Amino acid sequence: MLNRRDKRRYVAVWDGYRHYDRKKIVDAVTKRGCELFGHVAIENARIRFIQDNEGGQIKIMSCKLELLSVILSVVGLLDPPIVLLRISGTLKAMRRELDKDSWKFRRALL
Amino acid sequence: MLKRRDLCVHNNDIEKELRTAELLGIHEIGSEYSGTSHKNVIYRLYTRPSYVTTFPYLLVSEQIGEISSPGLDIFAIRDYPRVKSLLRKRVRRGLGLEIFINDLRRADGSAVGKWLEYIRQIYKLTKSSSCQLILSSGARSSREMIAARSFDTLLSLCDINPGVYWKELEIWIDVKIGRKCYIDA
Numbered sequence: 001m002l003n004r005r006d007k008r009r010y011v012a013v014w015d016g017y018r019h020y021d022r023k024k025i026v027d028a029v030t031k032r033g034c035e036l037f038g039h040v041a042i043e044n045a046r047i048r049f050i051q052d053n054e055g056g057q058i059k060i061m062s063c064k065l066e067l068l069s070v071i072l073s074v075v076g077l078l079d080p081p082i083v084l085l086r087i088s089g090t091l092k093a094m095r096r097e098l099d100k101d102s103w104k105f106r107r108a109l110l
Numbered sequence: 111m112l113k114r115r116d117l118c119v120h121n122n123d124i125e126k127e128l129r130t131a132e133l134l135g136i137h138e139i140g141s142e143y144s145g146t147s148h149k150n151v152i153y154r155l156y157t158r159p160s161y162v163t164t165f166p167y168l169l170v171s172e173q174i175g176e177i178s179s180p181g182l183d184i185f186a187i188r189d190y191p192r193v194k195s196l197l198r199k200r201v202r203r204g205l206g207l208e209i210f211i212n213d214l215r216r217a218d219g220s221a222v223g224k225w226l227e228y229i230r231q232i233y234k235l236t237k238s239s240s241c242q243l244i245l246s247s248g249a250r251s252s253r254e255m256i257a258a259r260s261f262d263t264l265l266s267l268c269d270i271n272p273g274v275y276w277k278e279l280e281i282w283i284d285v286k287i288g289r290k291c292y293i294d295a
Contacts, residue, residue, distance in 0.1 A: 016253030035219025069263045076260035077222060079215040081249075083134065084257035101133070108129035109252070 007065040010050065010094040013075060014083040014109050015057055022049045025059055025082070033074045041070055050091065053098070054110060058085065060094060112276040113137040114258045115283065117152065117168070117184070118210060118246035124148055127252045135258030140168065140246065152287065154184075166287045168206070177201070183286050184208050184244060190228040203240045206282065207232055210248030211256055211264065229268040242282040243275070 013025075020028060026049050033042035045067035050060040059082075063071045068087070075084050085105070088094035098105070117140030119127050124141060128150060131139050143153040147165035154170045158181050168183040174193045177185050177200045184206040187193060201207070209232065214225050229245070236243045245265065247256040256264075262272040 014253070016251075032219070036222060069266065072260055072263040073267050076211060076256055076264050077215055081215060081254045083130075083253065083255055084260045085133065087259065104129075104133055108126065108133050 006046070007089075008046075008062050009065050009068050010060055010062050010088045010091055011068075011071065011075070011084065012058055012060050012086040012088075012094060012098060014085050014105075015059055016083065016109065017080050018056060019080040020059070020082070021056075022052065022059075025049060025061065028078060029061070029071065029074050032078050033070065036074060036077065037070050041067060045071055047071065054102075054105065057110060058098065058105065060091070062091075112273060113280055114261060114276055115152075115279060116140065116247050116249075116256060116261075117206075117244055118154065118186075118208065119249045119255060120251070122251040124151065127249075127255065130252035130255055134255060136255070143167070152283070163290075167290065168286060170208075177205070186210070187228075187232065188213065190225075190232070198235065201235065201239050201241055204242075204282075204285070206242045206244045206286075207236060208244040208246055210246055212248030212250070212254060226268055229270075233268065233270055242278060243270070244279065245275075 015025065026047055029047055030042055045063045048062045050062055052059045072084060075082060086094060086097050088097060114136050115138045116131065116136050119139045119141050121141040121144050127139060128148060138150045138152060140152045140154050143155060143165065153165050153167040155167045156170060158169055169181050170184045170186060171182055172186045172188055174196050176182060182205065186208040209229055214222050217225060233243050235241070245261065247254065249255045265272045265275050
């Protein structure tokens with residue numbers, strides 16, 4: 001049987017200015033992405049908000065693997081800025097990494 | 111291992127910026143000198159110091175009139191169309207041509223598209239005149255810094271091989287810093 005599920009990547013970003021909520025961040029990435037890469041690419045990336053933690057400053061989103069580079073470019077060019085922290089293939093691994101480095105994040109970012 | 115450097119992070123809280131840089135996979139940052147020197151920081155000075163420093167530094171200017179001044183290490187390009195022709199005439203071997211991602215961030219989509227094309231042109235110019243392209247965040251605080259992975263994708267977007275870019279930048283910095291007289295504290 002063919003595996004028709006898309007490969008996805010989970011992207012953790014730091015919203016240091018606390019400008020975005022769960023809806024705003026997906027809208028902002030989509031809007032900026034459409035400006036730079038077009039509606040087709042951005043709709044195809046299927047950006048989803050997953051969760052936030054550390055008081056809403058660290059947000060996790062997901063997107064299709066094949067358009068990850070597009071999303072990373074958009075993250076780098078978003079205004080107000082957000083900072084790319086981690087990329088992971090599974091949500092479980094992402095949570096584990098964020099937990100593992102949480103003291104580093106608190107020390108550096110919060 | 112490739113060493114990634116963000117040569118322009120404005121000095122707001124350098125300790126915090128260094129900790130953030132470490133998290134983001136950036137090995138060294140460039141910042142203004144504020145009296146004390148730190149490890150993994152290359153300082154950006156606007157005038158040549160009259161004394162032997164205890165820190166590595168690069169001389170930076172944004173004024174096109176100063177592009178030929180001796181000792182200038184980095185010329186920061188803020189308005190490429192305005193300086194384009196003079197830049198082509200006056201650029202000299204070994205000069206660093208710097209672009210700030212912060213300028214691209216604030217621009218709208220069409221202006222970003224133009225900027226990406228300018229970066230491609232500047233990269234070609236640096237290749238033909240033995241200069242160095244420098245892509246910096248221009249961050250005003252740690253909240254605006256750029257992760258190593260984001261740098262790589264932005265470089266790829268401008269048709270620049272990130273591996274080659276980081277290697278060339280490392281060699282360029284070694285040459286520039288190595289020529290200067292400073293006491294390694």
